[in-house]
Amino acid sequence: MYHNQIKGFPKDFLWGASTSAYQVEGAFNEDGKGLSVQDVSKHPEGTTDFKVTSDFYHNYKEDIKLFSEMGFKAFRFSIAWTRILPNGIGEINEKGIKFYDNLIDELLSYGIEPIVTMYHFDLPVEIEKKGGWSRRETIDDFENYAKILFERFGDKINYWLTINEQNMMILHGSVLGITGDNGENPGKKAYQQNHHMLLAQAKAMKLCHNMCPKAKIGPAPNISCVYPATSKPEDALAASNFSSIRNWLYLDAAVFGRYNSIAWSYMEEKGCTPVIEEGDMDILKDAHPDFIAFNYYASATVAESIRDKTNDKSKVVVNVDQQASFEELGVVKGITNPNLEKNEFGWEIDPVGFRNTLRELNERYDLPLIVTENGLGAFDKLEDGDIVNDDYRIDFLRKHIEQGKLAINDGVKFFGYCPWSAIDLVSTHEGCSKRYGFVYVNRDEFDLKDLRRIKKKSFYWYKDVIKSNGNQL
Numbered sequence: 001m002y003h004n005q006i007k008g009f010p011k012d013f014l015w016g017a018s019t020s021a022y023q024v025e026g027a028f029n030e031d032g033k034g035l036s037v038q039d040v041s042k043h044p045e046g047t048t049d050f051k052v053t054s055d056f057y058h059n060y061k062e063d064i065k066l067f068s069e070m071g072f073k074a075f076r077f078s079i080a081w082t083r084i085l086p087n088g089i090g091e092i093n094e095k096g097i098k099f100y101d102n103l104i105d106e107l108l109s110y111g112i113e114p115i116v117t118m119y120h121f122d123l124p125v126e127i128e129k130k131g132g133w134s135r136r137e138t139i140d141d142f143e144n145y146a147k148i149l150f151e152r153f154g155d156k157i158n159y160w161l162t163i164n165e166q167n168m169m170i171l172h173g174s175v176l177g178i179t180g181d182n183g184e185n186p187g188k189k190a191y192q193q194n195h196h197m198l199l200a201q202a203k204a205m206k207l208c209h210n211m212c213p214k215a216k217i218g219p220a221p222n223i224s225c226v227y228p229a230t231s232k233p234e235d236a237l238a239a240s241n242f243s244s245i246r247n248w249l250y251l252d253a254a255v256f257g258r259y260n261s262i263a264w265s266y267m268e269e270k271g272c273t274p275v276i277e278e279g280d281m282d283i284l285k286d287a288h289p290d291f292i293a294f295n296y297y298a299s300a301t302v303a304e305s306i307r308d309k310t311n312d313k314s315k316v317v318v319n320v321d322q323q324a325s326f327e328e329l330g331v332v333k334g335i336t337n338p339n340l341e342k343n344e345f346g347w348e349i350d351p352v353g354f355r356n357t358l359r360e361l362n363e364r365y366d367l368p369l370i371v372t373e374n375g376l377g378a379f380d381k382l383e384d385g386d387i388v389n390d391d392y393r394i395d396f397l398r399k400h401i402e403q404g405k406l407a408i409n410d411g412v413k414f415f416g417y418c419p420w421s422a423i424d425l426v427s428t429h430e431g432c433s434k435r436y437g438f439v440y441v442n443r444d445e446f447d448l449k450d451l452r453r454i455k456k457k458s459f460y461w462y463k464d465v466i467k468s469n470g471n472q473l
């Protein structure tokens with residue numbers, strides 16, 4: 001829809017950027033921190049591990065100063081469960097509490113709003129050893145951890161995010177080094193884990209409202225609008241299947257406290273509905289997010305997948321990827337969208353899809369929306385004189401912000417934008433040469449060099465964007 005007059009971003013719009021603990025902090029075994037599943041996960045050959053990353057743990061003051069120079073109004077980061085509770089439960093590690101207390105105070109001293117993710121892919125190893133999210137007790141462990149966070153940081157935090165990209169953990173488990181179970185019916189295990197995470201999230205949201213009445217809390221899934229490959233009705237059905245399985249299953253449970261009916265029938269068909277105990281649905285119904293945080297990288301395009309009698313062995317797909325090369329017979333088939341360009345890693349680029357996604361979320365849930373990730377991974381080049389000309393990143397972000405601005409005219413209650421990432425960090429599975437930050441960190445895949453911070457061209461550009469409240473793009 002064309003708008004004659006652009007309303008622009010609200011005055012108090014939360015401009016900022018994001019990171020996650022295990023991808024940026026390093027210091028994986030310092031000051032009493034326990035191991036997380038990420039600290040011990042296997043990495044594809046040629047990519048770095050998460051032991052040092054960008055060493056934010058030792059450089060947070062310098063880094064936050066840079067964020068303030070860019071004019072950040074908000075900074076979205078995650079707390080490592082294993083810094084607070086090295087074994088996932090039990091004794092509190094006061095040094096871990098101190099680190100986040102200092103980090104939060106540092107942000108507040110610059111007037112930067114801390115937006116805290118409680119759990120970003122880094123389950124404590126000690127909990128994983130007992131069965132991780134497959135076991136029901138992990139729900140209580142998470143609630144106990146949440147209680148400590150609200151007790152210790154509740155007076156300073158206005159925005160909490162529960163679980164980062166729960167949907168990607170379920171659909172991408174092995175790529176993220178999390179679930180990775182390729183047994184006979186991986187879907188059965190994954191959807192049981194999903195149910196437990198949904199309950200843990202609901203309990204944390206309720207607890208937050210009881211313990212920190214002024215704070216706001218919401219889920220943080222990865223959401224993409226889904227296009228049918230053609231106007232063929234069967235393709236539209238496939239798009240509806242995929243939207244339900246990829247997006248709405250997670251948000252319908254978080255917002256409405258019920259399972260999405262298409263996703264449920266899919267799980268029934270695959271024999272992987274979760275065991276739901278008495279009272280579970282009441283727990284889901286009883287929790288209400290104040291907003292939805294979501295990560296957006298690209299849209300998805302899908303077509304009908306035909307399952308005939310000769311090819312009846314359809315497994316649940318638990319490895320959907322961004323490169324569209326997935327198919328689940330009789331359900332959906334990923335298609336490359338011929339209208340979209342791709343980045344160096346084969347991820348499609350779709351700024352208009354960003355507006356579509358914002359609109360769809362608004363229509364469906366009618367809640368305020370904040371974007372907690374969006375960005376371009378690229379092989380940046382450090383040139384002589386400490387220059388990084390990342391015009392491609394500026395172009396990517398500019399186009400997305402433009403579309404976000406139009407979505408506000410569309411009526412979307414869009415209140416913050418925190419792209420990925422504030423500073424270079426280690427990608428989930430493609431090492432540290434895949435860079436996302438506004439600030440370059442001088443290190444290679446395995447050579448830590450001097451970890452010097454260098455402002456990229458996008459740093460200066462984003463500074464002007466924030467200063468002009470999104471008017472100067």
Ligand code: BG6
Pocket residue numbers: 020023164165168222295373377420426427428429430434
């Ligand atoms: C999101 C995650 O899925 O995408 C981040 O929340 C991740 O942790 C980001 O880094 C980009 O993905 P990748 O695989 O390029 O690191």
